[in-house]
Amino acid sequence: MKLMHTKLPDFKKKVQEAGKKLRPETEVELKGLENMESAKLASLRVGRIEEEIIEITQDPNVAKVEVTVLPQIPETIHCVVIKGVQKDGTSKKTILESMFITTPAPECYYHDSEVVEDRRVSYD
Amino acid sequence: MATLKYKLIPKGAAEGRVPINLIFIDKKDVIAAGLTYREACETIAKNFKEPGAIDIIDMDSITVSSDGIVVDYAVVAFASIDYGMINKDFGYLGVSEQPYSEKLLEEEPHMKQWDAIDDYKGKRLFRGPNFDDRWPRVPHNETQTITGRIANNNTGSEMMNVIDMTEILVPAYGALEIMRDGEVLIGVAGPEISVGIGMVVFETYGRIFNRSYGAGKTAHNSGEYAKTVKSDYPAIAGRKSTLAEYTLRALEIGLVPGKDIGCSPAVLAIAKAFGSPIAYDSIEERAWVELSSVGITKEWLQAPSEKLTREQIIERADEIVPGIADGKLFKVSDICKVCEAEIAK
Numbered sequence: 001m002k003l004m005h006t007k008l009p010d011f012k013k014k015v016q017e018a019g020k021k022l023r024p025e026t027e028v029e030l031k032g033l034e035n036m037e038s039a040k041l042a043s044l045r046v047g048r049i050e051e052e053i054i055e056i057t058q059d060p061n062v063a064k065v066e067v068t069v070l071p072q073i074p075e076t077i078h079c080v081v082i083k084g085v086q087k088d089g090t091s092k093k094t095i096l097e098s099m100f101i102t103t104p105a106p107e108c109y110y111h112d113s114e115v116v117e118d119r120r121v122s123y124d
Numbered sequence: 125m126a127t128l129k130y131k132l133i134p135k136g137a138a139e140g141r142v143p144i145n146l147i148f149i150d151k152k153d154v155i156a157a158g159l160t161y162r163e164a165c166e167t168i169a170k171n172f173k174e175p176g177a178i179d180i181i182d183m184d185s186i187t188v189s190s191d192g193i194v195v196d197y198a199v200v201a202f203a204s205i206d207y208g209m210i211n212k213d214f215g216y217l218g219v220s221e222q223p224y225s226e227k228l229l230e231e232e233p234h235m236k237q238w239d240a241i242d243d244y245k246g247k248r249l250f251r252g253p254n255f256d257d258r259w260p261r262v263p264h265n266e267t268q269t270i271t272g273r274i275a276n277n278n279t280g281s282e283m284m285n286v287i288d289m290t291e292i293l294v295p296a297y298g299a300l301e302i303m304r305d306g307e308v309l310i311g312v313a314g315p316e317i318s319v320g321i322g323m324v325v326f327e328t329y330g331r332i333f334n335r336s337y338g339a340g341k342t343a344h345n346s347g348e349y350a351k352t353v354k355s356d357y358p359a360i361a362g363r364k365s366t367l368a369e370y371t372l373r374a375l376e377i378g379l380v381p382g383k384d385i386g387c388s389p390a391v392l393a394i395a396k397a398f399g400s401p402i403a404y405d406s407i408e409e410r411a412w413v414e415l416s417s418v419g420i421t422k423e424w425l426q427a428p429s430e431k432l433t434r435e436q437i438i439e440r441a442d443e444i445v446p447g448i449a450d451g452k453l454f455k456v457s458d459i460c461k462v463c464e465a466e467i468a469k
Contacts, residue, residue, distance in 0.1 A: 073261070074214055074270040100264070104286050105214065107272035111207035123213055123260035 005040035018053035032069030127464035143290035145176035161201035169205035171465035179280035191386030192234035192325035198250035202280035206272025215271035279331035297362025311451030315351035320388030364441035399431040
C-alpha cells in the first residue's frame, strides 16, 4: 500500500499550528527531531498527531504542549558514518560502523500525567 | 492483605558501591502468592516507585555462566521498573525453559555438566530468552528490558540507568550468593573480568548470545581494548572460593578450557592451579591478545607450577582467581533488605 508522506518542515509547521489552533498563546515544544535536516513522515500519522495535539489542548488549562519523538524500541541500532573531509571539501575515505544505543523509555516523559492513552502501533 | 516477599539491595548499599536498586524475587514466593512472573514484577513496580531492576530466580534450576560453567540457580524472568510502571512492550522478559536433549549436549560440549554432575542431573535449564520470549525485540536487540530510566541487560546480569548513566554487573555467582544469603564480593570489575566476559561458549539462546562464538573465541574481539570494556564498573560477584568450586566441578569431569568451556582468565587460572589440560591450539590468536593484556599468556600457563588439590584451590581462591579491584566482602544480610509488596486485589 502506497501512502502519502509529509515533508519534515511541513510536519514541524503542522505541529505548531495544531497546538495553537484553539488558543494562539499555547506554547508548543517539539523535541526529538533536532538532528534531522530532512525527512518524510507518514502522512496518516501526521494527521493523527495533529488531531491528538488539538485534543490535548481542548483542556482549557493546558498552557503548553510537549511533543517528544522517541524510537518506539528504546534500544536502537544506528549506522555511524565516519568520513574524512579534505581541506578542499572532498573526501577520500569513509568507514561505516554500527552503534547500539539504549535511550530513556517514554515513561520518563509522561510519568506525571494522570491519564495516558496508548494509541501507538501495537506489537500484539 | 496478601504480600509478595522480595530482596532489595538499595541504591547506595555496600558503602555506596551499588548505584542502582536491585530486586531479587524467589520463584517460590511468586508461586506461593498465586501470581505470574509478570504480575509479580508489576506488583513490585506498583509498591516500589523508584527505578529498579528485577530478577526472578529459580533456585531449583540450573543456568550457565558466560564462560560455560553450570551454576545451580536460574533467572526465569527479569524486568525494569520505574515510576511505578513496567513498559508494556520492553519492560519485561520471561525466559523459557530449554528442554534436555541429546542434540543439545552434542552441540554444546560444556553442557556435559548437566549429565555428569549429580547436583545438576534432572534439573531444569534456563539460560536466555528464546525468539518468542524476546518479541517484539528484533535480532540485533540485546536480551534487555527497559522501562523509564532502567535497562536490565544480558538476562538480568547487567543493570543500567540511562539518565545518570551508572551501571553495575551481577555475575552468576553474585546472584547465587544473594539468593543463598551468603557473602558477596563487591568492587570494581577490573580488566580480568572485562576480558573474561567475552570468553563465551556456543549456546542456543544463551544468557547473552544465541549460537554465536564458541569456546576459545572472543566475543569482544577488540584486542587490548577488551580489558577496558567493563573494567570501571562496579560488580557484585560471588566469593572467589564459590567461583573456584563450580569451575573445579567442570574441570573434574574432563571439560577442557578453550575447547569445551570458555577460556576466561578465571577458568584458565584455576585450570593451571589444578593441572588440568588446556586446549592451547583451540584458543584463537585474537583471544590470546586479550588474555595476554591481563597477564594470562601461554608461557605463564605452561610454566611449571605447584599442582594444588581441590581443597587447596578453594582455600587459596582469593590469590588464584583474578578479577575485582578494591573488592570488599559483604554479608548479603548486611546489604540486602527483605521487603514485602502488597498485592493488589
